[in-house]
Amino acid sequence: MRVPETMRAVRITAHGGPEVLELTEVAVPAPHAGEALVQIRAVALNNTDLWTRDGAYGRPEDPEARSGWRGPLDFPRIQGADVAGRVVAVGAGVDDGLVGRRVVVDPAIYDSDGPDANPVGLMGSERDGGYAEYVSAPAERVHDVTESPLTDDQLAALPTAYGTALGMIERGRLREGETVLVSGASGGVGLALIQIARARGARVLAISSGSKIDAVREAGAHEVVDRRRDVVEQIRAAAPQGVDVGLDVVAGDLVGEGLPLLREGGRWVVAGALGGYGVSFDVRRLYLHNAQVIGSAMHTPTHFALLMDLARQAAVRPVIAATFPLDQAARAQEELARRNHVGKIVLRPRAGRPTGGGLEDAV
CATH class of the missing domain: 3.90.180.10 (Medium-chain alcohol dehydrogenases, catalytic domain)
Known part of the structure; x- marks a missing residue:
């Protein structure tokens, strides 16, 4: 042409x-x-x-x-x-x-x-x-x-969105049967994380709120945590044995709150800072439980x-x-x-x- x-x-x-x-x-x-x-x-x-x-x-x-x-x-x-x-x-x-x-x-x-x-x-x-x-x-x-x-x-x-999501999942070494937590679940990356993690056989917990909760469920989340309520309490109730992988595009306070929710050897993957780039957490929860915090920029x-x-x-x-x-x-x-x-x-x-x-x- x-x-x-x-x-x-x-x-x-x-x-x-x-x-x-x-x-x-x-x-x-x-x-x-x-x-x-x-x-x-x-x-x-x-x-x-x-x-x-x-x-x-x-x-x-x-x-x-x-x-x-x-x-x-x-x-x-x-x-x-x-x-x-x-x-x-x-x-x-x-x-x-x-x-x-x-x-x-x-x-x-x-x-x-x-x-x-x-x-x-x-x-x-x-x-x-x-x-x-x-x-x-x-x-x-x-x-x-x-x-x-x-x-x-x-x-x-x-x-x-999907390239970032796939990069997070690959770097987080998500395996079939594991429990994954997805923050910012109604956004482009969040929905991609839900779809890909679900396709890999993971149990998906997602954080969302309001009218978006139904759409997040439709995307494939097994459980949706309402961020307008006590997020940590809801995650503990939905995953009493802990979370294997956190897939986080929010960061901010969620990193410090989320690390104690990981199982032994858990991985917390960060690919965004919608909740703020200043992060603090109890480092004992990191080294005593062989956890990892992983940065992931795209794919x-x-x-x-x-x-x-x-x-x-x-x-x-x-x-x-x-x-x-x-x-x-x-x-x-x-x-x-x-x-x-x-x-x-x-x-x-x-x-x-x-x-x-x-x-x-x-x-």
Whole structure:
């Protein structure tokens, strides 16, 4: 197909609130050697979009510094890590057979070429992302999912949320028959954790509240703990023998409260700080019980390849809370920040996208 010279994109030119998101016309990126150009059908939102926009990640030497995911951002930056679409062109050295294929892009920038490489950067932060009509990406990070029965919206919901969830589960060494506790259960990562842990044969306890509890149960949680009541008391009642693995995107006080709930040799995996990044706990509960606190930032290439196998088989089915057109990216981020939804919020950049937006347009 003929690729246009320009495209619409939403980018930020400084840290700040939703007002720093600007819809503009920019050049379509030309795929360099080893790259593919993807026409974007759907791009999912993540909490990292909000934190990157706000500059809320801090730096090792200054936790309060305004910073992107792994350091200062190069502005202007097109946000958006989670892309599903079709390949429309390739650069030198890339098989032409990829053109026309339906794909999902692995958004991670890795520290090496190995299968267990660590993510040290992210599309939409350290390089331009998917709040646009086209994006270029290394061809080795573009995964063919043409045969998947999942919708474009569902495919776009996978990379960060389900990649993060799978990375947490793999690093936490979750085994069949174990009891797992999931915090932030109604969010994108939380629902992914529930679905994947349940599929692995674990008993799933989830923390949620209010009207979201039923949706969390429908996602596969065996028991739901209401965070508006005494969380520790409810967990002890639901799992009197203790929890094998904590899968935590909240952190804050929950880490100190949760460690004593682990069984001998238990693992507490942290991949977020929605409840605050300042954490304290009784270290005796750590070493006397051979427990582990594990940090988990997204996924490895091996994890992502496994996730794409699940996508091709539709073994996981992301919940889509709402869809918005590209020009309503700020409104979509505001909806994300309110945390009133269950599942993923998705932008649709292509022509012919809906003119409405919001939870009434949920898919």
